Amino acid sequence: MLKIVNGQVYDPLNGVNGEVREIVIDHGMIVEPSPDQKISETINASGCVVMPGGIEIHSHIAGAKVNSARSMCPEDHYDHFKVSTAGIRSGTGYTVPSTFLTGYEYSRLGYTTAFEAAVPPLEARHAHEELEDTPLLDSGIYTLMGNNYMIMKVLSEQDEIGRRERLRDLVTWLLTSSKGYAVKVVNPGGVESWKWSQGSVDLDTRVPPFGIAPRKLLQELVEVIRELKLPHGLHLHANHLGEAGNFITTLETMRTLEGYPVHFTHLQFHSYGMTKKGGIRSAAREIAEYLNGHPEFTCDIGQIVFGPATTMTADSPMQFRLHQMTGNKWINSDVEMETGSGIVPMMYRPSVLFNAIQWCIGLELLLLIKNPWQIVLTTDHPNAGPFTSYPQIIRLLMDRDYRNSVLEQLHPKTVNYTHLRELDREYSLEEIAIVTRSAPARALGLSHKGRLGIGAEADVAIYRIQDDKEKMFAGPAYVLKGGKVVVRDGEVLQSFAGKRLIVEPDGAKTLLPDLARNFADYYSIELSNYAVQDEYLSRPEVIPCI
Amino acid sequence: MKTEITLRLKEQPSIPVEAESINPENLKGKSLKEIYHLPLWSGNRRQKLEDYFEVEITESGGEAEEAKVLQSEDNLAKVVLAGDLSRFKRLGQGMAAGEMEIRGSVGFHAGASMRGGVLRIKGNAADWLGAHMEGGQIMVEGSAGHFVGAAYRGKTQGMSGGTILIRGSAGQMTGSRMRRGLIAVGGDCGDVPGFKMLAGTILISGACGIRAGANMRRGTIVLLQPTRLLPSFYYNCCYRPVFWGILVQELRQKGFELPHADQDFSFQRFSGDANEGGKGEILICQSN
Numbered sequence: 001m002l003k004i005v006n007g008q009v010y011d012p013l014n015g016v017n018g019e020v021r022e023i024v025i026d027h028g029m030i031v032e033p034s035p036d037q038k039i040s041e042t043i044n045a046s047g048c049v050v051m052p053g054g055i056e057i058h059s060h061i062a063g064a065k066v067n068s069a070r071s072m073c074p075e076d077h078y079d080h081f082k083v084s085t086a087g088i089r090s091g092t093g094y095t096v097p098s099t100f101l102t103g104y105e106y107s108r109l110g111y112t113t114a115f116e117a118a119v120p121p122l123e124a125r126h127a128h129e130e131l132e133d134t135p136l137l138d139s140g141i142y143t144l145m146g147n148n149y150m151i152m153k154v155l156s157e158q159d160e161i162g163r164r165e166r167l168r169d170l171v172t173w174l175l176t177s178s179k180g181y182a183v184k185v186v187n188p189g190g191v192e193s194w195k196w197s198q199g200s201v202d203l204d205t206r207v208p209p210f211g212i213a214p215r216k217l218l219q220e221l222v223e224v225i226r227e228l229k230l231p232h233g234l235h236l237h238a239n240h241l242g243e244a245g246n247f248i249t250t251l252e253t254m255r256t257l258e259g260y261p262v263h264f265t266h267l268q269f270h271s272y273g274m275t276k277k278g279g280i281r282s283a284a285r286e287i288a289e290y291l292n293g294h295p296e297f298t299c300d301i302g303q304i305v306f307g308p309a310t311t312m313t314a315d316s317p318m319q320f321r322l323h324q325m326t327g328n329k330w331i332n333s334d335v336e337m338e339t340g341s342g343i344v345p346m347m348y349r350p351s352v353l354f355n356a357i358q359w360c361i362g363l364e365l366l367l368l369i370k371n372p373w374q375i376v377l378t379t380d381h382p383n384a385g386p387f388t389s390y391p392q393i394i395r396l397l398m399d400r401d402y403r404n405s406v407l408e409q410l411h412p413k414t415v416n417y418t419h420l421r422e423l424d425r426e427y428s429l430e431e432i433a434i435v436t437r438s439a440p441a442r443a444l445g446l447s448h449k450g451r452l453g454i455g456a457e458a459d460v461a462i463y464r465i466q467d468d469k470e471k472m473f474a475g476p477a478y479v480l481k482g483g484k485v486v487v488r489d490g491e492v493l494q495s496f497a498g499k500r501l502i503v504e505p506d507g508a509k510t511l512l513p514d515l516a517r518n519f520a521d522y523y524s525i526e527l528s529n530y531a532v533q534d535e536y537l538s539r540p541e542v543i544p545c546i
Numbered sequence: 547m548k549t550e551i552t553l554r555l556k557e558q559p560s561i562p563v564e565a566e567s568i569n570p571e572n573l574k575g576k577s578l579k580e581i582y583h584l585p586l587w588s589g590n591r592r593q594k595l596e597d598y599f600e601v602e603i604t605e606s607g608g609e610a611e612e613a614k615v616l617q618s619e620d621n622l623a624k625v626v627l628a629g630d631l632s633r634f635k636r637l638g639q640g641m642a643a644g645e646m647e648i649r650g651s652v653g654f655h656a657g658a659s660m661r662g663g664v665l666r667i668k669g670n671a672a673d674w675l676g677a678h679m680e681g682g683q684i685m686v687e688g689s690a691g692h693f694v695g696a697a698y699r700g701k702t703q704g705m706s707g708g709t710i711l712i713r714g715s716a717g718q719m720t721g722s723r724m725r726r727g728l729i730a731v732g733g734d735c736g737d738v739p740g741f742k743m744l745a746g747t748i749l750i751s752g753a754c755g756i757r758a759g760a761n762m763r764r765g766t767i768v769l770l771q772p773t774r775l776l777p778s779f780y781y782n783c784c785y786r787p788v789f790w791g792i793l794v795q796e797l798r799q800k801g802f803e804l805p806h807a808d809q810d811f812s813f814q815r816f817s818g819d820a821n822e823g824g825k826g827e828i829l830i831c832q833s834n
Contacts, residue, residue, distance in 0.1 A: 075700030 001026045001037050002483060007045030007462060010433040011052065013442070013451040017430045023050065025458040028483040032454050043485075045462050048477055051433045052450050053112030053459030054390075055440040058235070058265050058300050059381040061102050062116045062134060063127035063141070065312045068331050069096045069343045069382075073310060076345075088492050095310045095345075095382040103135040104492045105388055110461025110476040112498075113138045113449055117235070117265065117380075118186060118314050120144045120338040121530070122523075124178035128536045132497060136481050138449075138459075138541075140501035142235050143180030144314055145171065145221065146214075147191040149337035149522075150515050155220055156210035168224045170515065172507025175230075177531035179502050181543070182232035182444075183225055186314040187239050188214035191340045194317035201239060203252055214239060215256055222260040228505040229545040231445025233261030233298075238270050241318050245274035247283035251290055259296060263443055266302025266380040268362035280354060281417035282361045288368035298443040299369070300376035303362035303393050304355060305385025309346045312383065316340030337522055348385065353417075356410035358384075360418035366397060367423045372434040373442065390436070395470035397427040432473075445543065446501070458483035499541045506545065548606050548624060551581070553599040555629025555650075562653060563588045563598065566636035570622045570644025570663060578603060599627075622663075632672065638665045641682070654691075657684045660708065673717065674698075679727065681708045683800070689714030692736065697723035703744060705729070711802045718755065721748045724765065730797060732804065740767045743826060749793070751804055762819050762826035768793075770807070770831045779818030784832055786812045808833065 004023040009016050024033045060066055070076075070093060080094035082101055091101025106114055114134075119127045119141040131139045145151050154170055157163045171183060189207035190200055196208045203215040222234050238253045240246035250270040254262075264270070273283035291297055311322060316332055319342025323330035326344065333341040348355045362384070369375045377394070381387040396403045407420060415421055427435075441450020448457050460480040466472040479487035486494055511519060511527065519527050534540070551573055564587040573581060582596035595601070603623075622644035631637065635653040638646050642661040651669030658674055662682040670688035676695045690712045696719055697704035704723040711730050718736035721729045721743060730749040737755035740748050743762040750758075754773045768790075791809040813829040 073700055075698070075702075078698065078700075 001031075001039050002041045002043070002458075002480075002485075003033075003037075003039045004043045004045050004050060004460065004462070007048050007050035008465075009050045009452060010430055011452040012430055012434045012438040014453045016452070018049070021050075023452060023460065025460075025480070025483045028458050030452060030454055030456045030458050041485075043462070043478055045477070048462045048464050049429060050452070051110070051461050051463070052437045052441070052452050052456070053461050053479070053481065054106075054110050054436045055444070055446070055450055056106065056111055056114035056378070056381075056387065057263070057376045057440040057444060058117045058302075058378045059114055059387060060117055060312050060383070061114060061381070062099065062130035062139075063119050064123040065118075065314075065331075065333070065341045065343055066096060066116075067126070067130070068333070069310050069312050069345075070098065072329065072331055072343060073345055076308070076310065088495055094388075095308055095386045099130050099133040100135060100495070103137050103495070103498075107136040107479055107481065107487050107492055108476070108490055109388070109390055109473065110463065110479050110487075111387075112136070112459035112461075112479070112481050113446070113501075115139065115181065115444070115501075116141045118142060118144055118184055118237075119178065119180065120314070120335040120341070121174050121178040121180075122335055122338055122525075124180065125532045125536060128179060128500070128532055131500065132536070132538060135495040135497055136486050136492075138498040138501060140181035141178070142182045142184035142232075143175055143178045144184050144186060144339045145174060146185030146188040146217065146237075147314075147339045148174070149192075150518065151221075152192070152207070152210045152212045152217070153515070153518070154512075155212045155217060164220070164223070164227075166512060167220055168227055169508030169512060171221070171224050172228065172505045173509065173511050175503060175505060176509060179500070179532045179537060179540075181501050181503055182230060182235050183221060184235045184237070185218065185221065186237040186339065187241065187318065188217050188236075190214070190239055191314060191316055194320075195334065195340060200243075200317060202249065203239070203256065218253065218257060222257055222262060226260060228507060230503060230505060231543050231545065232443065233263055235263045235265055237265050237313070237315065241266075241269045241313075241315055242272070242322070244272050244278055244280045247271050247273055247286055250287060254290055254294065254297065257297075258294065262297055264297060264299040266378065266383065267299040267365055268302045268304065268358065268384070269380075271361050271365060275417065279417070280357055282357060282364055282419060284361050284364035284368055285419060288365055288370075291374055292370050295371060295374065298374050298376065298439070299365075300378040300380075300440075301362045301365055302378055302380035302384045303366070304348050304359040305379055305389040305392065306348050306350050306355070306359065307385065307389075309348060309385050310343065310382045311346050312341070312343045314339045314341050316342040318342070319344050322346070336524060337518075350406075350410045353411040353413055356414040357417050359410070360407070360414060360420040363396060363403065364418065364420050364423065366427075366435070367420075367425045372427075372431045373439045375435055376440045376443065377435045391470045391473035394427075394432055394436075394473045395468065398429075398432065398469045400424060400426050497538055499539045500537045501543055502537070502540055503545055504542050549621075550604045550606060550624045550626060552602045552604065552626045552628065553595070554602070555627070555631060556598055556600055558630065559588055559598060559633050561589050562633050562635050563593075564636055565631075565634040566639040568595070568625070568627070568634075568646075569638050569641040570625050570646055571642060573625055574622055574644075630669070632670070638663075641665065651688065657682075657710075660684065670714070671712075675712075676705060676708070676710045679705045679708045679710065683708060684710045685801070686710075686712045686714070689733065690716045690720075690731075692717035692719055693722060694720045694731075695724050695727065695729050696721065705746065709800070711797070711800065713802070715752060716750075720750075721746065724748070730802060730804075732802070740765060740826075743767070747793075751807075759818055759826055759828050761822055763822045764825045766826070767828045768813070768831075769828065770804070772830055775816055775828060775830075776819065778820040779816040779828055780820060780824070782815040782817055782827075784812055784814050786810065787829065 077092040084090040091098040272280040462478040475490035673691035695705035706725040715733035722741040734752035743765040
């Protein structure tokens with residue numbers, strides 16, 4: 001048994017806000033303290049805050065596109081490498097670290113769970129293989145369905161009841177054969193439309209080949225997700241990412257899905273107004289105002305971090321635009337009947353007005369959305385910046401003077417298009433604990449994570465209290481994973497595989513017969529080779545659909 | 547009084563040695579013993595300089611010091627390496643001052659990221675000579691490999707200053723993504739010199755390979771022999787550029803004679819690469 005004493009505990013899900021409490025851990029779980037326990041190890045956390053392990057709700061850390069980005073960007077590796085030590089492997093990469101290094105780096109920030117945000121079912125095996133080699137993290141993948149041929153085919157059927165049932169079976173089959181955790185939609189219809197050489201889509205644009213409008217696709221998918229009682233709602237990357245004036249589409253999408261559990265991801269990229277000349281301005285107020293009235297929705301930010309980034313997404317038309325705009329190198333991939341994908345390395349600069357406005361919009365959303373339970377801190381790693389920058393963002397949220405001092409250094413016209421300077425709010429430690437741990441745990445339906453109550457998993461991060469919050473959150477004094485001390489004073493001590501979180505919704509376990517014929521005709525592989533076999537997951541944990 | 551440190555190769559290593567620790571600044575103020583103990587990586591083994599070299603410290607033009615310790619602050623010793631060092635990589639990498647002379651051939655990355663000082667190579671140089679160089683001068687008596695003054699894989703800017711003078715020939719992708727500085731090749735040059743060049747000057751005296759200046763944004767490539775250009779380069783005029791005379795004089799001062807070069811040459815000027823805006827230029831000598 002292990003005991004943590006004298007620490008100021010932050011456990012927002014249980015209403016504990018900085019009180020000094022003892023935490024006793026046995027067999028990887030937090031247990032009730034009692035006098036007759038045999039304590040083998042005691043951690044003195046005086047002068048420290050004790051929080052649940054961090055939970056990453058949206059990050060690109062494993063799979064085909066991540067690996068392509070690694071081989072595409074040797075410049076990301078030259079100056080960023082880690083030499084192996086006893087039991088700890090070496091690794092390279094700054095914006096796209098290699099698998100083991102990804103696990104260690106998350107761990108060194110106090111994060112213990114992470115979800116890979118976009119995996120086409122066809123590439124799921126690759127993602128799971130990489131996650132097996134991403135240690136110290138419980139992980140899962142979101143399965144892409146927003147531009148899937150079979151989904152759109154089923155949606156084009158006339159018989160409403162039959163259609164709903166068939167869609168439920170298809171979603172179940174896609175989720176279970178990819179061993180996914182949630183349904184991810186990226187630019188619904190937009191990628192498929194681009195593949196047919198058509199323009200970008202709005203919610204009511206009819207997308208070839210079946211003439212399905214994105215609005216209908218979203219409405220039917222959220223209905224099915226509710227029926228299947230999936231622990232995480234629809235994980236949505238809306239249309240028109242990064243375009244001036246896209247907040248109108250974002251708001252319209254939100255209105256369409258009102259009442260359903262939906263997670264709007266990297267919302268910063270979807271909160272742009274348009275200036276008279278066609279540039280972007282902040283529409284964070286409009287978006288935040290709407291979300292403040294709709295507690296059923298959650299979001300994460302995708303906060304810009306100045307410096308290098310590697311954009312990678314299934315939104316291939318967006319990546320093509322970015323490549324044309326920046327002239328930077330580009331990879332594009334057509335994932336058969338399922339989706340597309342693109343990669344473009346980027347550099348975000350404070351002197352570039354567009355980037356400076358983006359930076360402000362992310363922070364404005366974090367400060368204007370009143371309920372911290374609705375919002376999760378992310379950088380959409382590595383799209384807006386590497387996850388290793390979280391401590392810096394935490395400082396920006398907790399320290400208004402620091403925030404304003406950075407704001408001073410941005411392009412001088414930034415203030416004309418943003419409201420950040422008017423915002424005085426500073427996050428408290430409790431709010432930080434919510435947006436990095438408890439809120440994502442709740443949004444993901446993980447009842448045993450993001451908390452420190454009795455019965456919770458013993459994933460714990462202990463940070464020494466310091467005035468500089470960036471330093472404080474960059475080097476935890478201790479990190480515990482499953483009750484074992486894995487990080488001490490910023491050094492990784494041991495490495496082992498985490499669990500893989502999956503769902504088993506109540507629906508068909510095989511592909512519908514008529515779709516199986518389509519599969520045989522058009523896929524490049526056999527149906528029998530498609531599903532990820534159980535052997536690929538060494539420690540699966542099924543999260544119940546209730 | 548000038549101190550000279552001579553490193554004589556004792557035996558050829560069987561696999562390449564990473565020798566970035568050998569440069570004038572790193573040897574400054576070190577005793578003979580300290581120099582012998584400098585680390586050299588060979589494969590995954592950390593070895594010492596004494597495993598490969600015999601070192602001698604000599605004073606010229608003054609009385610010999612009692613202890614052979616180099617104390618002088620500003621006056622860096624001249625470093626001389628003798629032997630076939632083609633298996634020694636990164637010689638003079640990152641050096642910022644002083645003089646280093648190699649009496650033999652060198653391996654990859656010689657003078658890479660160099661910031662100042664002079665590196666003389668009496669034999670041949672391998673690939674990546676002066677890659678990402680920022681300042682100083684490299685002089686090669688023999689020939690150089692590929693990627694002279696180029697950018698490493700994935701980097702957008704290569705050499706950003708300094709001078710690389712090669713008496714013999716150079717390999718492919720010479721000056722690729724170069725940002726500033728001068729590369730002069732006395733002999734022939736391989737394919738695609740000045741690929742994606744951003745600025746700076748490349749002078750090629752001998753025959754030039756195909757696709758000179760492909761994707762170049764700005765900068766100047768001077769060719770003394772006629773060659774076939776890419777269709778994305780278009781003819782402007784024939785003229786006598788003023789800078790040519792100055793360049794020839796400067797090269798002469800640095801001990802780099804161009805055979806049959808005349809200060810009064812006239813050149814055909816071509817703009818390109820049109821795919822990248824056409825602000826670069828290729829000058830082809832008309833008078834030869």
